[in-house]
Amino acid sequence: MKVDIRVPVGLPIHETADFIAGCEAAGFSGVGVHDHQHSGRDVFLTLALAAERTSRLNLYPATSNPVTRHPMVLASLAHSLEEISPERVRLTVGPGYLSVGNIGRPRATVAAMREAILTIRRLLRGEQVEFNGVETRLRNISDRPTPVFMTAAGPRMVELAGEVADGALLLVGLHPKAVDAARRRLEIGAARAGRSLDGFQTIFITPTTVSDDGPTARRFPQQWFRPDQPYLKYPSDSNLVWLREAGIDLADDFVPESISNAQADEICDAFGLFGTPVECLARLKRARDESGIDHVFIFPTHTQEGGYDMPRAEVDAFRERIIPGLGTLS
Numbered sequence: 001m002k003v004d005i006r007v008p009v010g011l012p013i014h015e016t017a018d019f020i021a022g023c024e025a026a027g028f029s030g031v032g033v034h035d036h037q038h039s040g041r042d043v044f045l046t047l048a049l050a051a052e053r054t055s056r057l058n059l060y061p062a063t064s065n066p067v068t069r070h071p072m073v074l075a076s077l078a079h080s081l082e083e084i085s086p087e088r089v090r091l092t093v094g095p096g097y098l099s100v101g102n103i104g105r106p107r108a109t110v111a112a113m114r115e116a117i118l119t120i121r122r123l124l125r126g127e128q129v130e131f132n133g134v135e136t137r138l139r140n141i142s143d144r145p146t147p148v149f150m151t152a153a154g155p156r157m158v159e160l161a162g163e164v165a166d167g168a169l170l171l172v173g174l175h176p177k178a179v180d181a182a183r184r185r186l187e188i189g190a191a192r193a194g195r196s197l198d199g200f201q202t203i204f205i206t207p208t209t210v211s212d213d214g215p216t217a218r219r220f221p222q223q224w225f226r227p228d229q230p231y232l233k234y235p236s237d238s239n240l241v242w243l244r245e246a247g248i249d250l251a252d253d254f255v256p257e258s259i260s261n262a263q264a265d266e267i268c269d270a271f272g273l274f275g276t277p278v279e280c281l282a283r284l285k286r287a288r289d290e291s292g293i294d295h296v297f298i299f300p301t302h303t304q305e306g307g308y309d310m311p312r313a314e315v316d317a318f319r320e321r322i323i324p325g326l327g328t329l330s
Contacts, residue, residue, distance in 0.1 A: 004030035009041035010308035017049035026319035032062025051085035063151040065096035066116035075123035078146040094151035154238040162189030167201035175246035175270040207272035214275035226304040246270040277321040
């Protein structure tokens with residue numbers, strides 16, 4: 001099983017790049033860094049410095065979007081990283097959340113995402129595209145085009161990933177029924193495009209709270225991401241769709257404090273990794289055995305205010321116990 005981790009630009013860029021190098025030493029397979037222009041620190045500059053400090057780690061924004069960055073700019077940035085670290089880069093693109101909200105723009109629609117992904121992939125292959133009546137292309141491309149992944153949470157976005165992308169980062173939880181439902185959505189999208197998903201890579205975004213105090217770690221469903229948004233609705237209400245697939249039916253207007261401890265435990269087991277390092281290792285092994293999940297993206301849980309805290313505890317736990325316990329370095 002490959003294990004990636006989300007790292008924020010929570011330190012000066014060169015220090016974040018050093019932290020990412022430490023993730024490689026800890027045995028992680030990849031690192032995704034958020035693309036938050038409001039942080040005042042650029043994800044692609046950070047990834048470029050990290051590429052110079054690492055040798056095998058896969059690197060990617062987690063996640064860019066076609067609202068704050070034009071598709072041709074995204075293609076150019078992806079190729080630039082590819083030149084620095086060949087075959088260690090993926091471009092991940094989603095509809096946007098905090099980044100677009102911070103400039104007062106709505107998230108990209110399904111139609112806008114379809115156009116953006118297809119356009120970026122064409123540009124990275126060296127093909128000519130048209131923007132506003134102007135034909136253009138990238139003057140420099142790689143022999144191996146950087147793979148373009150979609151970050152998808154809602155069912156329609158999951159279908160779109162199967163239709164147009166090279167791979168997907170899916171936020172659907174780890175429950176086998178939810179995973180099966182998401183995979184069916186990918187197949188629906190692929191069938192719509194008349195293509196096979198052979199070679200299509202799926203990475204499962206895995207919310208994670210690892211702590212020596214397991215019961216406390218499993219209280220996250222009872223928390224708020226910010227005053228107007230429960231954590232279980234971050235980044236969208238789509239989380240409830242996949243919990244329902246897992247047999248956990250929360251009302252759309254649920255209040256986090258109304259969730260019992262027993263129900264919180266059930267939600268945590270369905271949605272991600274919550275507990276002690278030993279418990280998190282066991283849950284990952286079960287996800288591998290039950291659903292054939294072979295690649296996860298560890299997404300440390302946080303409130304909006306704590307979104308830039310570096311995941312030191314998670315890196316320590318995975319280095320010392322969880323990655324060795326999976327039987328091999330990622």
